[in-house]
Amino acid sequence: MSGKANISESLAKGLLILDLFGIEDAGFTLSEIAARVGISKTSAHRYVTTYCEQGYLARDPRSGLYRLGVRTLALAQSMIEQSELVRLLRPLVDEAAARHGLHIDVGILANDAIYLIYRRDSVDTHAFRSFSYASALHYLAAGKAAMAFIEPRALAELMARLELVAKTDRTITDTAVLEAELGQVRELGYARNNEESLPGLIAIGAPLFSLRTGAVVGAVSFDSSTATYSMQEFERLFAGYLVELAKKISAVVSL
Template sequence: MSPPDSVNRPVKTTEYSIRILEALKSNPGQSLADLTEEFDIARSTIHRHLLTLEANDLIVRDEDGTFSLGLRLLDFGRRAREYVEFYDVARQQVDRLAEMTGEKVWLIAKEGDHSVHLYKAHGDNPLETSAQVGQRRNLHQLAAGKSILAFLPDDELDAILERRELEERTDSTITSEAVLREELADIRDRGYAFNIGESVTGLNAVGAPIRDEDGYPVGAISISGPAHRVKDSLLNEELPDKLLAALDEIHISLRYGMNG
């Protein structure tokens, strides 16, 4: 079960620093005046946080006096990704799937109520979307994310759906809990999920979960491509077959070891 979004006695100074980092992630190159205007926090307080973050190389000051995220954060993210137990084994299969299918393949991890994009391979598909490594997404908007939701314990699924609004990303995004639950039942039956323009209009995908020894979905892999190409038997038969075969190899490697 994921922890709640808030704590009883949050440390305000830490929250302020996190808010500044989030602001600079969304809109790099902001000045002290910009950040003071954005937050209901005293200018002097913002200034102290900026100086502290800068002194620790978490942000950098540009020549014009504005601030951006520092590359030290890349080291944190890289190390965090290395701690994901299935990352190395799954990454190899992602590369193989991209080579076999020619489509874009994503590896994601479940963290709390969200998915986190860990790794992608392009194949021959040059199509770029807004998805980036490190990005957090709502699970219900993605094929990979829905495949995770489908295999969660009932109590955890109920808790996530209670905490999280089913936000609309495109006109095709599922925003009804009843409709989502019905689809999750179908996903459990067949073992994989579809995304038909639900995260990006004109993009289709199939996704399936990476499950630990207890069957808990710790991550997932998806294969996606333009809807005009990824459709019919390719979407409904060929890609799911290749995806499930790759996941079988991942599960064998994780449970019995590469040399087992």
């Protein structure tokens, strides 16, 4: 019997619904969920009702939008805390956060998205709504840092699929401009996010590589607010430290 025959299509569609959600998203209506997953509204209603009853999703009674529920968030946090990879990289990130007083994110690249696996918040960024995963890599420093070092053919295919949605008036929405910026990232060794994801938030991101294959596997980013640093000052003070931290984490990722 083939592997395909052993797959539960119903379960697969249900997991696709959960895969839509991330902290960066403002939530989805029932119609949006149905359209994105490719199922009827009746089927979507059955799925989301079950998820809400089990605590995996929650529906805002005022807006009607569905968002991640506490059970999903608790499960994700538990998985991250028990991860061997996180156990190894945590002291590196914690030490850097303590030394520089910055918000630090570590994300892994998979399926055209970057998924957060470890975060150290800072007082400077508590007011901002940070990502848990991002399916649009172009407006994050970590996303652009990873994109820049994807193998050229795979990058071209990704760029063809990528919808350059504007998150702020500074978000890059032109393919040629994004390609030029990715070239700069390759020259510098790190990427910049100058209020492209949220007004008032700046970041720099450096790629993580598998030392065995040489392939890019994710990125690490430093974040701050424009109330504390200008973009130029932030780069000058911390880009070198970021690139060094990325090298240390790459060694851990490759174990």
